[in-house]
Amino acid sequence: MNHEEIFEQAWAAPGATSVELPPVPVNEVLRERYDVRPPFAYTGAQLWDMEVRKAAAPDKYIPTVVKAGSAEKFPSVRHGRFEDFTRVSEQRLWADPARFATIIEHVRLDHENRRAFFIGAERFEAPDGRVFTAGGGQPLFHVEHSVAGPDDAPLNRWRIVHLTEERDQSLVDAFDDLVNDRYLRVFVEVHLRADLGRELVRR
Incomplete structure (x- = not known):
């Protein structure tokens, strides 16, 4: 199965803990x-440029979640509209953000459809021979980030599915602050400031 099929199978699985955040109309919020x-x-x-950059450097674009300097990206392969690579980083646990764990993600960027899939894995052997093992404390999870809507009014979309045997409400509740946030997600603000040279002041 490819990345999208793995994600959709997990999303539909009985007992999985799935969360779909409300689409963010980025320009309207701005x-x-x-x-x-x-x-x-x-x-x-x-907006897709932001997603591509964030996929490669999550510690830069999601500093609230990924430990600074912990992200490694392993060689990417481009084939047609797809770009595949693996990344490893230290990330805060969703339901226990005071703790970090090693997160391994097999990434596929679909440049034509502007969809990015992050498939969680338990183990990864890097090309240089190093072996990474996912940290404990929470179930494996898969993520989809995507850009939807018309080109002049794009939507930032985010789905996540945790590979649980029974729905875990504590994992759902961990996303309440993001669901209720009135502002743009941190990675959009980072992109605006660092890559597009804009000054932002929240009202």
């Missing part, structure tokens, strides 16, 4: 909740 200098509105292509 207009309503930020002062941006110089003025700016995302295109779908620019």
